[in-house]
Amino acid sequence: MRYRRPGLDITSHTLLILCVIVFFLPVWMAIVAATHTQSSLYTGTAPLWFGSEGLGNFLAVLSDPVSRLGTDATRLLLNSTIMALGIAVGKITIAILAAYAIVFFRFPMRMLCFWAIFITLMLPVEVRIMPTYKVVADLGMLNSYSGLILPLIASATATFLFRQFYLTVPPELLEAARVDGAGPWRFLRDILLPLSKTNIAALFVIMFLYGWNQYLWPLLITTESDYMTVVISLKRMLTSADNLVPWHTVTATTLLAMLPPIIVIVLMQRYFVKGLVDTEK
Amino acid sequence: MATLRLDGLKKTYPNGFVALHGLDLTIDDGELLVVVGPSGCGKSTLLRMLAGLEDITEGSLYIGEKRVNELEPVERDIAMVFQNYALYPHMSVAGNMEYALKNRGIPKEERRRKVEETARLIGLQDLLDRRPRQLSGGQRQRVAMGRAIVREPQVFLFDEPLSNLDAKLRVQMRLEIRRLQKRLGVTAVYVTHDQVEAMTLADRLIVMNEGRIEQLGTPMTLYEQPASTFVAGFIGSPAMNFLNANADGDTLTLPCGSQLTSPVDVHGDITLGIRPEHLVPVEESPQALTVQVELVEPLGADTLAYATLAGQTEPLVVRFDGVRRLNEGDRLWLAPDRERLHVFDPDHGHRLTTTETSTTS
Ligand SMILES: Nc1ncnc2c1ncn2[C@@H]1O[C@H](COP(=O)(O)OP(=O)(O)OP(=O)(O)O)[C@@H](O)[C@H]1O
Ligand SMILES: [Mg+2]
Numbered sequence: 001m002r003y004r005r006p007g008l009d010i011t012s013h014t015l016l017i018l019c020v021i022v023f024f025l026p027v028w029m030a031i032v033a034a035t036h037t038q039s040s041l042y043t044g045t046a047p048l049w050f051g052s053e054g055l056g057n058f059l060a061v062l063s064d065p066v067s068r069l070g071t072d073a074t075r076l077l078l079n080s081t082i083m084a085l086g087i088a089v090g091k092i093t094i095a096i097l098a099a100y101a102i103v104f105f106r107f108p109m110r111m112l113c114f115w116a117i118f119i120t121l122m123l124p125v126e127v128r129i130m131p132t133y134k135v136v137a138d139l140g141m142l143n144s145y146s147g148l149i150l151p152l153i154a155s156a157t158a159t160f161l162f163r164q165f166y167l168t169v170p171p172e173l174l175e176a177a178r179v180d181g182a183g184p185w186r187f188l189r190d191i192l193l194p195l196s197k198t199n200i201a202a203l204f205v206i207m208f209l210y211g212w213n214q215y216l217w218p219l220l221i222t223t224e225s226d227y228m229t230v231v232i233s234l235k236r237m238l239t240s241a242d243n244l245v246p247w248h249t250v251t252a253t254t255l256l257a258m259l260p261p262i263i264v265i266v267l268m269q270r271y272f273v274k275g276l277v278d279t280e281k
Numbered sequence: 282m283a284t285l286r287l288d289g290l291k292k293t294y295p296n297g298f299v300a301l302h303g304l305d306l307t308i309d310d311g312e313l314l315v316v317v318g319p320s321g322c323g324k325s326t327l328l329r330m331l332a333g334l335e336d337i338t339e340g341s342l343y344i345g346e347k348r349v350n351e352l353e354p355v356e357r358d359i360a361m362v363f364q365n366y367a368l369y370p371h372m373s374v375a376g377n378m379e380y381a382l383k384n385r386g387i388p389k390e391e392r393r394r395k396v397e398e399t400a401r402l403i404g405l406q407d408l409l410d411r412r413p414r415q416l417s418g419g420q421r422q423r424v425a426m427g428r429a430i431v432r433e434p435q436v437f438l439f440d441e442p443l444s445n446l447d448a449k450l451r452v453q454m455r456l457e458i459r460r461l462q463k464r465l466g467v468t469a470v471y472v473t474h475d476q477v478e479a480m481t482l483a484d485r486l487i488v489m490n491e492g493r494i495e496q497l498g499t500p501m502t503l504y505e506q507p508a509s510t511f512v513a514g515f516i517g518s519p520a521m522n523f524l525n526a527n528a529d530g531d532t533l534t535l536p537c538g539s540q541l542t543s544p545v546d547v548h549g550d551i552t553l554g555i556r557p558e559h560l561v562p563v564e565e566s567p568q569a570l571t572v573q574v575e576l577v578e579p580l581g582a583d584t585l586a587y588a589t590l591a592g593q594t595e596p597l598v599v600r601f602d603g604v605r606r607l608n609e610g611d612r613l614w615l616a617p618d619r620e621r622l623h624v625f626d627p628d629h630g631h632r633l634t635t636t637e638t639s640t641t642s
Contacts, residue, residue: 190369191369195370
């Protein structure tokens with residue numbers, strides 16, 4: 001429904017534009033700062049226009065080891081991507097299978113399983129971080145990708161969402177598939193997964209961001225710079241004891257760290273907006 | 282193509298509810314058997330047991346010579362058409378139709394050929410690329426049929442396939458189902474609660490009541506010789522009239538004083554059944570039933586009159602030719618045909634024949 005009210009239009013647009021400026025200003029300053037040299041950033045006023053370096057700072061952090069980290073941003077981004085992808089894909093896979101079992105199979109203690117999964121919602125990593133650390137350390141998974149990914153991979157939220165979705169699938173669809181000779185795996189692959197495309201896309205974005213933004217867990221278990229994630233590295237660059245903070249490198253790395261989530265959102269939102277518009281159920 | 286044999290088929294649901302009380306039945310090769318009955322009588326349960334979607338608690342089910350109790354639906358080689366069609370929403374019409382063939386590992390070329398052949402048979406050629414949501418109700422119904430036909434199963438199972446269609450389309454699809462089933466010669470079981478559908482489609486008809494077969498026979502047998510008041514009331518529209526009467530040999534005396542000749546020789550209280558179309562208006566006479574018209578429903582071809590008869594609680598429904606003009610309040614004299622009177626036991630509702638005597642004599 002659209003109303004034609006010119007006064008309202010102007011007010012709301014002004015408001016929106018203001019919000020955009022407020023939100024975008026820090027980003028703009030980061031972009032600008034990333035194009036300056038370190039010395040020109042320490043002249044007293046924060047610059048509002050591009051400096052002399054252009055893309056030089058970006059190329060530098062991507063190719064050369066960053067000071068005090070001992071590794072370059074390419075490696076950091078790679079680590080973060082592997083971790084975020086691992087978490088997102090793992091969470092979704094496990095959630096799909098768990099929800100599938102709970103909704104479509106009759107096995108003893110089915111509801112107990114469901115509630116057991118459900119109450120783990122109350123136990124995020126932060127709460128169980130010490131025991132988890134101990135387990136991971138004992139398994140020798142400190143400083144490894146599996147150590148970064150596995151403790152975060154189970155997701156009650158996603159399981160719950162998939163369960164709710166599966167419950168809305170008409171039971172006749174399952175029966176029709178059975179009559180048509182589709183076994184459990186075929187039904188999952190040919191019918192259930194295509195129908196949950198929208199859910200998968202939306203959850204993938206959410207879970208990717210969740211994995212990408214993990215801070216406490218990677219901070220705890222990665223001591224080698226080879227497994228450091230980009231989010232951790234930012235904090236590390238800022239904690240300088242003796243010399244000045246290299247703002248040009250920090251901002252360049254920050255901007256690089258923002259890119260993959262943006263790319264994921266842009267790519268995926270097409271799927272789920274499409275899915276929401278022409279829902280096939 | 283196969284015969285279907287049910288041997289003491291019984292269903293008890295996990296909550297202890299007995300939905301079917303041991304059915305014995307043989308469905309001949311190529312026959313279209315219609316199962317009809319009121320809501321909750323176990324029609325869907327029966328069909329789903331035949332399909333293998335519901336476990337058989339007791340008894341045996343044979344398709345052809347093979348006992349299939351333990352077989353999965355796909356191994357029984359049946360095809361089912363669901364009430365809400367249950368088409369796969371994300372697959373095209375062609376995709377829906379070929380899915381079963383694909384699962385059987387039939388090569389792509391052959392699949393395409395079969396799907397196209399079937400589509401031509403049921404008039405879906407131009408819709409093969411559409412998604413189910415881009416189809417009308419009637420077209421979806423056709424796709425559901427096509428999906429069943431393309432597999433060339435031994436048995437078709439239909440669970441109220443037409444109940445989501447409008448009246449006109451229902452008549453059209455009814456004819457089409459009948460034509461296709463005869464042409465393909467596939468044994469079929471068809472569940473409905475619409476008695477017109479049941480009468481027009483069936484080779485043989487089962488009337489079910491609370492998990493039991495009330496009567497099995499051709500539509501005309503059920504119409505002419507209903508085994509009980511339940512069947513009599515279910516088959517035929519408008520439903521049969523039931524009157525209280527007293528029988529003494531071949532004379533029936535109604536509470537209003539009229540006397541009719543009974544087709545059977547019984548004594549005592551009975552329930553007399555007369556179909557609305559078998560009440561013929563006559564000149565005033567002491568033998569005739571004297572009624573007063575209460576309400577008139579002109580249907581065009583026919584006119585229905587609801588009339589009161591002394592001593593009866595329910596109004597009597599009478600069917601007249603559409604040309605006859607009737608007014609509310611008119612007095613009429615009706616003479617039922619002796620051969621078309623039905624005599625039932627007043628307590629248990631079963632049909633009484635000459636050899637039996639009424640229980641309450
Ligand atoms: N899963 C179940 N557990 C217990 N009782 C059930 C179950 N499914 C069906 N019933 C009962 O079995 C009886 C027969 O059900 P069924 O679905 O076969 O009826 P129906 O004849 O197909 O009715 P309708 O014409 O309304 O479709 C009903 O009384 C129903 O309540
Ligand atoms: Mg039913």
